[in-house]
Ligand SMILES: O=C(O)CCC(=O)C(=O)O
């Protein structure tokens with residue numbers, strides 16, 4: 362069994378280069394890293410977890426008021442079986458909510474990034490989900506400082522490319538599976554994430570697996586106080602493949618766990634929509650495989666069509 366060794370974030374505070382090396386090597390080896398001793402307050406996580414459970418417990422017609430197919434479901438609710446893994450016809454057995462970045466009035470990014478709808482039925486949903494968004498946004502930016510050092514770039518190299526990033530906090534609900542499920546459907550089909558990096562705090566139920574390059578599926582779950590981080594396609598493309606965006610999936614529950622729902626909350630850290638995904642010179646020199654430059658916004662649109670969130 363391949364296991365990913367946790368790396369303490371305390372090391373970042375003591376020795377940035379040493380942390381960057383361990384973190385980057387884990388990314389390079391598996392596309393994943395487990396970071397313990399993260400800086401996100403437990404109370405913020407707990408409140409967001411409660412907010413998610415309260416939201417998904419609302420009646421279906423109430424939740425659907427918050428769905429925005431026109432915007433590719435990039436904000437608000439995506440009903441059960443809306444998204445499919447790239448290339449798969451069967452939709453995943455999940456519903457989810459997306460909280461996006463809060464932009465100030467007059468921000469030019471308002472042209473391509475919508476506001477997150479406010480949930481009228483739940484008093485603290487907006488603030489509790491926003492608080493977790495802000496924490497993950499900050500922590501993710503710190504982790505990218507380490508990635509920059511690993512790639513021999515200036516520590517703040519990603520800063521002006523992510524400071525208004527189109528990042529989303531996805532609250533996921535995989536309902537219990539006590540009834541027979543549609544043939545061939547799983548909680549989340551094998552896929553790669555679109556964004557730069559994904560931050561994933563622990564889920565209550567098992568099921569997440571990542572595919573090691575040996576072909577073996579590795580079980581992944583963040584231990585208490587840790588966050589799982591993985592490379593997405595945008596970072597893979599910027600590093601000319603040096604850091605791999607690793608395929609992962611969420612299996613259906615075992616019969617004993619079928620009556621339990623699964624909740625999870627990945628934070629997809631995105632580039633600013635107008636940032637260029639251009640191969641980093643140093644990565645190309647190390648033998649990477651460069652692809653043409655594209656803006657993050659155009660790349661995102663291409664990918665949302667592939668996974669069925671935007672209808673072409
Ligand atoms: O449910 C999870 O833990 C992960 C979900 C996931 O990989 C995704 O939504 O991209």
Ligand SMILES: [Fe+2]
Pocket residue numbers: 552553554609
């Ligand atoms: Fe994913």
